[in-house]
Amino acid sequence: MGATALIVVDMLNPYDHEDVDLLVKSAERVVPPLARLVRQAHDRDDIDLIYVNDNHGDFTASRDEITDRAREGERPDLVEPLLPPADCPFLPKVRHSAFFGTSLEYLLHHREVETIILTGQVTEQCVLYTALDAYVRHYSIMIPQDCVAHIHPDLADAALRMMERNMRAVITASEGCLDEDCLS
Template identity: 30%
Template sequence: MPAPRPVTVPAAPQRLTLDLARTALVVVDMQNDFCSPKGWLASIGLDVSGTDRLVASLAETVPALRAAGVPVVWLTWASRPDRANIPPNVLHAYDIAGEGGGVGSVLPGGRSPVLEEGSWGAALVEGLEPAAGDIHVTKQRMSGFFDTPLDSVLRNLRVDTVLFTGVNADQCVLATLTDAACLGYDAVLLEDGVATTSPEFCLRATLYNVERCFGFVARGADLVAAVRDSAAAPADRGVPARSRSSACTV
């Protein structure tokens, strides 16, 4: 087992100490169809303008955590071309009138079938660059744990704590985080690493429920600062995580 590497960050509902040696970062659905002004959600009239802020934030957080040895998992939606494994309730998403504008459809003027594996829409949005050692997991449901190898990957990495970022905060991010909590992982939502095209009250409700029911809410910027401070500190300055009684340790 790797030696513990504890860092402490402000969080809700209380200050949090986590072990970088047992932590992974999951980036959810940062894809053209969800984030680009030329993608699926923008084409059906949803506001994706908050994605620019999010990409900039993740462009700082992801490399810093990767450099600290935290595994980075890119969790993305990639549907079969024949949509054979997608049930009606998923096809219904964002196609509430049932007029054929959902997953796998080709919209008027669209670049590619919506979220189809190998398509432009399913590719990561510009500004985010995976590294050679990063892990890619694809899904076809709101939760990244259903019918995917995500749980096996995290357990093989000996991960206890999962940091969640991406879109939409109240949909695929929350569904994946909820399943992580139910599976026994310590779940941390990075508030400055998520966004949604839903109304603002949906994001507020997500943050409320995560910090009260499913885990913790922290900020990627605070975590990056703590990681850098830890790397710069003398080796004998560290304090075992479980001795810090004022923090909740995961």
């Protein structure tokens, strides 16, 4: 079994955009299990914890600026539990996929990652496109469905089915997904 990375996509969000009310309802349910999963991954030496977050059009924004903007946004209660630890990689992204315009592929290759666990938001957008880009790069994909937030439940369900069927993603729950038998 190769190395595993837990990737947190776009959870540092100021929650001040179109469709935010729909997203917030889902994010409220996702934050507690995702925060637990992040803590578990961070406490382990055999799991890489990587944050990839939208720069919201600010191409000069640093990790601290993106984090501060999210903390000062409309829902700091959804951001605070998921603040990235200082010792984990943080990659700003510019579009939907966590691979597009970032060094994620290089980082995963350098750390000999074979399996990625995708979490974050939005299931039917950024998580889906990241999963597709991971699949075409031959990564094994796992998605704890209680750790991905959506805007439209029906599209999120369809996206999860597509990832499972077309990208061979393992759709699971966060509880136990870092156990060795689940990762093998």
